[in-house]
Amino acid sequence: MAEDFSKDEKVEVSADVESSIHHKAAETTSDGTYIVDTKLQDGNTDASSSEVKEVRTTKDGKxxxxxxxxxxxADPLNWPWGKKHQVLVALTFSALLTDWGMTWGTTLFEAQAETWGMSIVDISNSLSGGIFLQGPGGVLAVPLVQRYGRLPVLFWSQVLSCIVVIGASQAPTYAGFTACRTLQGFFNTAPQVIGLTIIHDMFFFHERTRKINFWAFSFLVGPYLGPFIAGFLIQKINWRQDFGVLAAFHAFAVILIVLFGDETLYDRDHPENNVKVDGIVGKIKLLTGIVGLRATGRPTLKTVFKDLIAISYLPYLILPCSIFLLVVYLWAIGITTSVTQFIKPPPYLFSDTAAALLFLAPMIGVLCAEAWGHFFNDWLCNNYIKKHNGVYKPENRLFGCWPAVVFSVCSLVLYGQTLQHSLSWAGIAVGWGMNSFAMLAATTAISAYVLDCFPGHAALASSWVNFWRVVGGFVITYFNMKWVVHSGAAIAFGCQGAIVFAAFGSIIVVQLYGHKWRVIYPAPAAEN
Structure with missing residues (x-):
């Protein structure tokens, strides 16, 4: 039994409130509003029924x-704290490798240019296909997640990623290398899609935001930690061996999944559909998807794909993701994929070691954002609940984007001015760190909002969050450097900051009309 609640500790709530809590597919009321704090003072609730029932609570009864x-x-909600976090670690390390793996090569462009006799700008295009396919790859993984389970999709994503990275390290031509990198992007994105649904499967409402923040931190620190390590390795080994080390990291992720991973998909409405496995053979069948293939009561691939399309154009999902989040990632990935092209030539003349060390700046920014989000997002939630007598509206989550837009705009202006006027490299470091802070703050807030709005479709909604996130990363590599060369860094990055500020309007619109839209355009019935 989970350590944070007890069967013996009860609170009394009205039947209307209790039903909204008990029903798996209806953690919210009919209008999408959460009834969170059921232990209301003076017995005051918004429900009209006087019938009282008992519910389980945290140990403190609050x-x-x-x-x-x-x-x-066997219900994942009942798993011990240790097991839940073992599964979370296996997930987050795989998520860490997603963008870690794609940006691993950004500090190796110069060495690859020598191998194939190409320009650094042309070599950098090898990232575009893989970054683009992270979007469709995540969307196409969702039906498999819902039908065959979370664990086998996570397992095969790392196995196949390991294989194609080995292929990239041995590719004799640039075309072959780019093909392997493109497949890498398609296969390795699954942990970024599965994360929300695994967190939803294992953790309660009041626990989720911190877990989301930690999971998002893992895959957002990856784009900086990967090049940081690769940049040091290239000074001692060649770029092919450098990619061999990346393959070894994916192999380690496979080991973590085998040792600590478990299936979190659980049908509470129809317990007879849950398959139990024992022993090594059972674990192998669970990992490879054989158990999921034989499972009954799960939605068909066609049903999931239909629901996937149905939620894709809902305004309270598409607006914050396709406008604000896309723009934030557009410029953040643009900085990451081009920074070495600014700091290695004059006037900065960074060595390979110095360039690698500069990647500490965004990692510090993401680390600060993780610490900030660990407390700020819970404070937002708890403060709203207290002020509204236990009623919670998901749109409150989006206030977490307000600090993000300030940091994003200021970071881009500082970064552009520093480059334009050849100011101290500290301006580059601080600007980049602030930008990465904004990226994680926005991602956590929007991901938590999406999970609140789509508790029964966590994987589906997460796939669209991931899709719009990577669309920006794909297109930026084609025009960012050309824009800077044509207009100058100050104008280019200043305009990018202005675009972020304008895109923030989509967040305000959703905060104003999101509740109404959730009533008018409800999500389809939950699948599992």
Whole structure:
């Protein structure tokens, strides 16, 4: 049984509130509003019924558990704290490798240019296909996640990523290398899609935001940690061996999944559909998807794909993702993929070591954002609940984007002015760090909002968050450097800051009209 609640500790709530908590597919009321704090003072609730029922709470009795766990120890909500976090570690290390793997080569462009006799700008285009396919790859993984389970998709994503990275390290031509890198992007994006649904499967409402923040931190620190390590390795080994090290990291991720991973998909409405496995053979069948293939009561691939399309154009999903989040990532990835082209030539003349060390700046920014989000997002939620007598509206999550837009705009202006006027490299470092802070702050806030709005479609909604996120990363490599060369860094990055500020309007619109839209355009019934 989970360590944070007890069967013996109860609170009394009205039947209307209790039903919204108990029903797996309806953690919200009919209008999409969460009933969170069921232990209301003076017995005051918004429900009209006087019938009282008991629900499970945290040990201190202050917070009702949403959703209510079943009596089955195999229910992921009932797993011990240690097991939940072992699964989370296996997930987050794989998520760490997603963008870590794609940006690993950004500090190796110069060495590859010598191998194939090409320009550094042309070599950098090898990233574009892989970054683009992270979007469709995540979307196409969702039906597999819902039908065959979370664990096999996570397992095969790392196995196949390891294979294609080995292929990239041995590719005799640039075309072959680019093909392997493109497939790498298609296969390795699954952990960024599965993350929200695994967190939803294992953790209660009041726990999720911190777990989302940690999971998002893992895949957002990756774009900087990967080149940081690769930049040091290239000074001692050649670029092919450098990619061999990346393949070894993916192999380690496979080992973590085998040792610590478990299937979090659990049908609480129909427990008879849950398949139990024992022993090594059972674990192998679970990892490879054989158990999921034989499982009954799960949606068909066609059903999931239909629901995937149905939620893709809902305004309260598409607006914050396709406008604000896309723009934030557009410029953030643009900085990451081009920074060495600014700091290695005059006037900065960074060595390979110095260039690698500069990647500490965005990592510090992401680390600060993780610490900030660890407390700020919970404070936002708890403060709103207290002020509204236990009623919670998901749109409150989006206030987490307000600090993000300030940091994003200021970072781009500082970065552009520093480059334009050849100011101290500290301006580059601080600007880049602020930008990465904004990226994680926005990602956590929007991901938490999306999970609140689509608790029964976590994987589906997450895939669209990932899709719009990587669309920006794909297109930026084709025009960012050309824009800077044509207009100058100050104008180019200043305009980018202005675009972020304008895109923030989409967040305000969703905060104003999101509740109304959720009533008018509800999500399809939950699949599992």
């Amino acid at each position: 917070t009702a558990l949403i959703p209510q766990p079943s009596d089955d120890p």
